[in-house]
Amino acid sequence: MAGIGFELKKMMAGKGWLGVAQAYTYSGIIGSGPWVLSILGILLASALGLSRNGVDQSAEFMSSVTYLIATSLVLSGVLQLLFVRFMADRVYEGKAEWVLPNLLGALTIMSVIAGVIGSTIALLWFRHDPIYALLMLVNFVVLCNLWLTVVFVSGLKQYQAVLLLFFISYALLLLLAWLLRTGGTLGGLLAVLAGHSTLLLTLLVLVMREYQGEAIPRFDFMQRRWIHPSLIITGVLFNLGVWIDKWIFWFAPTTSDTVNGVLRASIIYDTPF
Numbered sequence: 351m352a353g354i355g356f357e358l359k360k361m362m363a364g365k366g367w368l369g370v371a372q373a374y375t376y377s378g379i380i381g382s383g384p385w386v387l388s389i390l391g392i393l394l395a396s397a398l399g400l401s402r403n404g405v406d407q408s409a410e411f412m413s414s415v416t417y418l419i420a421t422s423l424v425l426s427g428v429l430q431l432l433f434v435r436f437m438a439d440r441v442y443e444g445k446a447e448w449v450l451p452n453l454l455g456a457l458t459i460m461s462v463i464a465g466v467i468g469s470t471i472a473l474l475w476f477r478h479d480p481i482y483a484l485l486m487l488v489n490f491v492v493l494c495n496l497w498l499t500v501v502f503v504s505g506l507k508q509y510q511a512v513l514l515l516f517f518i519s520y521a522l523l524l525l526l527a528w529l530l531r532t533g534g535t536l537g538g539l540l541a542v543l544a545g546h547s548t549l550l551l552t553l554l555v556l557v558m559r560e561y562q563g564e565a566i567p568r569f570d571f572m573q574r575r576w577i578h579p580s581l582i583i584t585g586v587l588f589n590l591g592v593w594i595d596k597w598i599f600w601f602a603p604t605t606s607d608t609v610n611g612v613l614r615a616s617i618i619y620d621t622p623f
Protein backbone atom coordinates (compact mmCIF):
# COMPACT_ATOMS: atom_id res chain seq x y z
CA MET A 351 0.00 0.00 0.00
CA ALA A 352 1.02 3.59 -0.50
CA GLY A 353 1.46 4.12 3.24
CA ILE A 354 4.84 2.45 3.23
CA GLY A 355 6.31 5.22 1.08
CA PHE A 356 5.40 7.95 3.54
CA GLU A 357 6.74 5.98 6.50
CA LEU A 358 10.03 5.26 4.76
CA LYS A 359 10.42 8.94 3.92
CA LYS A 360 10.04 9.72 7.63
CA MET A 361 12.85 7.27 8.38
CA MET A 362 15.14 9.00 5.90
CA ALA A 363 14.30 12.55 6.97
CA GLY A 364 17.16 14.24 8.80
CA LYS A 365 19.15 11.04 9.37
CA GLY A 366 21.55 11.19 6.45
CA TRP A 367 23.01 7.98 5.10
CA LEU A 368 21.96 6.06 8.21
CA GLY A 369 18.32 6.92 7.59
CA VAL A 370 18.60 5.97 3.93
CA ALA A 371 20.21 2.64 4.81
CA GLN A 372 17.55 1.93 7.44
CA ALA A 373 14.72 2.77 5.04
CA TYR A 374 16.12 0.60 2.24
CA THR A 375 16.69 -2.27 4.66
CA TYR A 376 13.10 -2.21 5.89
CA SER A 377 11.61 -1.76 2.43
CA GLY A 378 13.79 -4.52 0.97
CA ILE A 379 12.91 -7.10 3.60
CA ILE A 380 9.23 -6.23 3.87
CA GLY A 381 8.77 -5.62 0.15
CA SER A 382 10.32 -8.92 -0.89
CA GLY A 383 8.14 -10.69 1.62
CA PRO A 384 8.93 -13.91 3.41
CA TRP A 385 9.41 -15.95 0.25
CA VAL A 386 13.07 -14.91 0.04
CA LEU A 387 13.50 -15.75 3.71
CA SER A 388 11.76 -19.05 3.05
CA ILE A 389 14.36 -19.99 0.47
CA LEU A 390 17.15 -19.06 2.88
CA GLY A 391 15.41 -21.06 5.59
CA ILE A 392 15.22 -24.09 3.30
CA LEU A 393 18.93 -23.91 2.54
CA LEU A 394 19.81 -23.63 6.22
CA ALA A 395 17.38 -26.36 7.25
CA SER A 396 18.64 -28.74 4.56
CA ALA A 397 22.18 -28.10 5.76
CA LEU A 398 21.20 -29.57 9.14
CA GLY A 399 21.39 -33.04 7.64
CA LEU A 400 17.78 -34.20 7.44
CA SER A 401 17.79 -37.97 7.29
CA ARG A 402 15.45 -40.89 7.92
CA ASN A 403 16.56 -44.42 8.68
CA GLY A 404 20.10 -43.40 7.83
CA VAL A 405 19.15 -42.03 4.39
CA ASP A 406 19.90 -38.37 3.65
CA GLN A 407 16.69 -36.64 2.55
CA SER A 408 17.95 -33.05 2.37
CA ALA A 409 17.54 -32.90 -1.42
CA GLU A 410 13.97 -34.20 -1.26
CA PHE A 411 13.10 -31.72 1.49
CA MET A 412 14.57 -28.76 -0.38
CA SER A 413 12.81 -29.73 -3.60
CA SER A 414 9.48 -30.28 -1.85
CA VAL A 415 9.46 -26.86 -0.20
CA THR A 416 10.73 -25.13 -3.34
CA TYR A 417 7.82 -26.61 -5.29
CA LEU A 418 5.45 -25.47 -2.55
CA ILE A 419 6.75 -21.90 -2.65
CA ALA A 420 6.72 -21.68 -6.44
CA THR A 421 3.23 -23.08 -6.98
CA SER A 422 1.66 -21.20 -4.06
CA LEU A 423 3.08 -17.88 -5.28
CA VAL A 424 1.69 -18.42 -8.77
CA LEU A 425 -1.74 -19.44 -7.49
CA SER A 426 -2.02 -16.63 -4.94
CA GLY A 427 -0.96 -14.21 -7.67
CA VAL A 428 -4.52 -14.49 -8.98
CA LEU A 429 -5.76 -12.45 -6.01
CA GLN A 430 -2.75 -10.54 -4.72
CA LEU A 431 -2.74 -7.40 -6.87
CA LEU A 432 -6.49 -7.41 -7.38
CA PHE A 433 -7.10 -7.54 -3.65
CA VAL A 434 -4.45 -4.96 -2.77
CA ARG A 435 -5.96 -2.52 -5.28
CA PHE A 436 -9.43 -3.05 -3.84
CA MET A 437 -8.33 -2.54 -0.24
CA ALA A 438 -6.10 0.45 -1.04
CA ASP A 439 -9.07 2.16 -2.69
CA ARG A 440 -11.32 1.43 0.28
CA VAL A 441 -8.76 2.78 2.77
CA TYR A 442 -8.36 5.91 0.63
CA GLU A 443 -12.15 6.33 0.77
CA GLY A 444 -12.06 6.11 4.56
CA LYS A 445 -13.59 2.64 4.66
CA ALA A 446 -10.85 0.90 6.61
CA GLU A 447 -13.48 -1.23 8.34
CA TRP A 448 -13.82 -3.14 5.06
CA VAL A 449 -10.27 -4.47 5.30
CA LEU A 450 -10.62 -7.21 7.90
CA PRO A 451 -13.85 -8.87 6.70
CA ASN A 452 -12.72 -8.80 3.07
CA LEU A 453 -9.30 -10.16 4.03
CA LEU A 454 -11.04 -13.04 5.78
CA GLY A 455 -13.19 -13.50 2.70
CA ALA A 456 -10.14 -13.58 0.44
CA LEU A 457 -8.42 -16.09 2.71
CA THR A 458 -11.54 -18.25 2.65
CA ILE A 459 -11.61 -18.28 -1.14
CA MET A 460 -7.88 -18.92 -1.34
CA SER A 461 -8.10 -21.77 1.16
CA VAL A 462 -10.87 -23.46 -0.81
CA ILE A 463 -9.10 -23.08 -4.17
CA ALA A 464 -5.73 -24.18 -2.77
CA GLY A 465 -7.37 -27.03 -0.89
CA VAL A 466 -9.14 -28.38 -3.97
CA ILE A 467 -6.09 -28.08 -6.23
CA GLY A 468 -3.73 -29.39 -3.57
CA SER A 469 -5.97 -32.34 -2.71
CA THR A 470 -6.25 -33.30 -6.37
CA ILE A 471 -2.47 -33.22 -6.84
CA ALA A 472 -1.92 -35.12 -3.59
CA LEU A 473 -4.32 -37.88 -4.64
CA LEU A 474 -2.86 -38.15 -8.14
CA TRP A 475 0.85 -37.95 -7.33
CA PHE A 476 1.49 -38.63 -3.66
CA ARG A 477 -1.10 -41.20 -2.60
CA HIS A 478 1.72 -43.71 -2.04
CA ASP A 479 2.79 -41.68 1.03
CA PRO A 480 -0.30 -40.28 2.84
CA ILE A 481 1.64 -38.43 5.57
CA TYR A 482 3.88 -36.71 3.02
CA ALA A 483 0.82 -35.86 0.91
CA LEU A 484 -1.00 -34.37 3.90
CA LEU A 485 1.97 -32.24 4.94
CA MET A 486 2.43 -30.98 1.38
CA LEU A 487 -1.28 -30.13 1.15
CA VAL A 488 -1.47 -28.23 4.44
CA ASN A 489 1.78 -26.39 3.73
CA PHE A 490 0.43 -25.40 0.31
CA VAL A 491 -2.76 -23.92 1.76
CA VAL A 492 -0.87 -22.06 4.50
CA LEU A 493 1.61 -20.58 2.02
CA CYS A 494 -1.12 -19.40 -0.36
CA ASN A 495 -2.78 -17.59 2.55
CA LEU A 496 0.54 -16.24 3.80
CA TRP A 497 1.42 -14.56 0.50
CA LEU A 498 -2.02 -12.96 0.41
CA THR A 499 -1.70 -11.69 3.98
CA VAL A 500 1.80 -10.31 3.47
CA VAL A 501 0.48 -7.70 1.05
CA PHE A 502 -0.99 -5.90 4.07
CA VAL A 503 2.32 -5.75 5.90
CA SER A 504 3.44 -2.65 4.00
CA GLY A 505 0.42 -0.78 5.31
CA LEU A 506 0.77 -1.70 8.97
CA LYS A 507 3.48 0.90 9.76
CA GLN A 508 4.86 -1.43 12.45
CA TYR A 509 8.04 -2.40 10.67
CA GLN A 510 10.08 -3.38 13.71
CA ALA A 511 7.26 -5.63 14.91
CA VAL A 512 6.91 -7.22 11.49
CA LEU A 513 10.64 -7.91 11.22
CA LEU A 514 10.61 -9.37 14.72
CA LEU A 515 7.78 -11.72 13.72
CA PHE A 516 9.73 -12.80 10.64
CA PHE A 517 12.78 -13.50 12.79
CA ILE A 518 10.84 -15.44 15.43
CA SER A 519 8.96 -17.51 12.86
CA TYR A 520 12.03 -18.54 10.89
CA ALA A 521 14.04 -19.11 14.06
CA LEU A 522 11.26 -21.47 15.16
CA LEU A 523 11.36 -23.15 11.76
CA LEU A 524 15.10 -23.78 12.01
CA LEU A 525 14.90 -24.91 15.64
CA LEU A 526 12.18 -27.44 14.84
CA ALA A 527 14.02 -28.58 11.71
CA TRP A 528 17.03 -29.35 13.89
CA LEU A 529 14.96 -31.12 16.55
CA LEU A 530 13.09 -33.14 13.92
CA ARG A 531 16.06 -33.76 11.63
CA THR A 532 15.89 -37.52 12.20
CA GLY A 533 12.41 -37.44 10.70
CA GLY A 534 13.89 -36.54 7.33
CA THR A 535 11.62 -34.81 4.84
CA LEU A 536 8.55 -35.30 7.01
CA GLY A 537 10.21 -33.66 10.00
CA GLY A 538 11.40 -30.79 7.82
CA LEU A 539 7.95 -30.23 6.32
CA LEU A 540 6.43 -30.21 9.80
CA ALA A 541 8.97 -27.57 10.87
CA VAL A 542 8.17 -25.47 7.79
CA LEU A 543 4.46 -25.75 8.53
CA ALA A 544 4.95 -24.62 12.13
CA GLY A 545 7.14 -21.67 11.15
CA HIS A 546 4.89 -20.38 8.38
CA SER A 547 1.71 -20.97 10.38
CA THR A 548 3.18 -18.92 13.22
CA LEU A 549 4.06 -16.12 10.81
CA LEU A 550 0.62 -16.18 9.19
CA LEU A 551 -1.29 -16.11 12.48
CA THR A 552 0.83 -13.37 14.05
CA LEU A 553 0.58 -11.20 10.93
CA LEU A 554 -3.18 -11.66 11.01
CA VAL A 555 -3.19 -10.46 14.61
CA LEU A 556 -1.32 -7.30 13.55
CA VAL A 557 -3.78 -6.71 10.72
CA MET A 558 -6.73 -7.16 13.09
CA ARG A 559 -5.25 -4.67 15.55
CA GLU A 560 -4.61 -2.10 12.82
CA TYR A 561 -7.87 -2.48 10.91
CA GLN A 562 -10.87 -2.77 13.18
CA GLY A 563 -13.93 -4.44 11.73
CA GLU A 564 -16.25 -7.40 11.88
CA ALA A 565 -14.44 -10.73 11.94
CA ILE A 566 -16.96 -12.13 9.47
CA PRO A 567 -15.86 -12.93 5.90
CA ARG A 568 -17.14 -10.60 3.21
CA PHE A 569 -16.62 -10.80 -0.52
CA ASP A 570 -17.13 -7.23 -1.70
CA PHE A 571 -13.87 -7.40 -3.66
CA MET A 572 -15.44 -10.03 -5.93
CA GLN A 573 -18.04 -7.61 -7.27
CA ARG A 574 -17.68 -7.17 -11.01
CA ARG A 575 -17.03 -3.41 -10.82
CA TRP A 576 -13.91 -3.99 -8.70
CA ILE A 577 -12.43 -6.85 -10.69
CA HIS A 578 -9.58 -5.77 -12.96
CA PRO A 579 -8.46 -8.61 -15.27
CA SER A 580 -5.16 -6.85 -15.97
CA LEU A 581 -4.21 -7.11 -12.28
CA ILE A 582 -5.05 -10.81 -12.21
CA ILE A 583 -2.96 -11.46 -15.32
CA THR A 584 -0.08 -9.33 -14.03
CA GLY A 585 -0.06 -11.07 -10.65
CA VAL A 586 0.11 -14.51 -12.23
CA LEU A 587 2.61 -13.63 -14.95
CA PHE A 588 4.93 -11.86 -12.51
CA ASN A 589 5.26 -14.96 -10.35
CA LEU A 590 5.51 -17.20 -13.40
CA GLY A 591 8.35 -15.00 -14.61
CA VAL A 592 10.17 -15.45 -11.31
CA TRP A 593 9.97 -19.25 -11.45
CA ILE A 594 9.83 -20.23 -15.12
CA ASP A 595 13.60 -20.59 -15.44
CA LYS A 596 13.64 -23.04 -12.51
CA TRP A 597 10.91 -25.14 -14.10
CA ILE A 598 12.84 -25.30 -17.36
CA PHE A 599 15.86 -26.71 -15.53
CA TRP A 600 13.69 -29.01 -13.38
CA PHE A 601 11.96 -30.69 -16.30
CA ALA A 602 14.81 -30.80 -18.79
CA PRO A 603 16.19 -34.37 -18.64
CA THR A 604 19.77 -33.20 -19.19
CA THR A 605 19.78 -30.81 -16.22
CA SER A 606 17.62 -32.57 -13.63
CA ASP A 607 16.96 -35.79 -11.75
CA THR A 608 14.03 -37.23 -9.84
CA VAL A 609 14.24 -36.85 -6.08
CA ASN A 610 11.33 -38.96 -4.86
CA GLY A 611 9.87 -40.57 -7.95
CA VAL A 612 7.58 -37.61 -8.64
CA LEU A 613 9.38 -34.30 -8.14
CA ARG A 614 12.38 -33.34 -10.21
CA ALA A 615 15.22 -31.04 -9.20
CA SER A 616 18.29 -29.51 -10.78
CA ILE A 617 21.09 -29.61 -8.23
CA ILE A 618 23.42 -27.59 -10.45
CA TYR A 619 20.85 -24.80 -10.63
CA ASP A 620 18.88 -24.96 -7.38
CA THR A 621 21.76 -24.56 -4.94
CA PRO A 622 24.01 -21.51 -4.77
CA PHE A 623 27.11 -23.56 -3.97
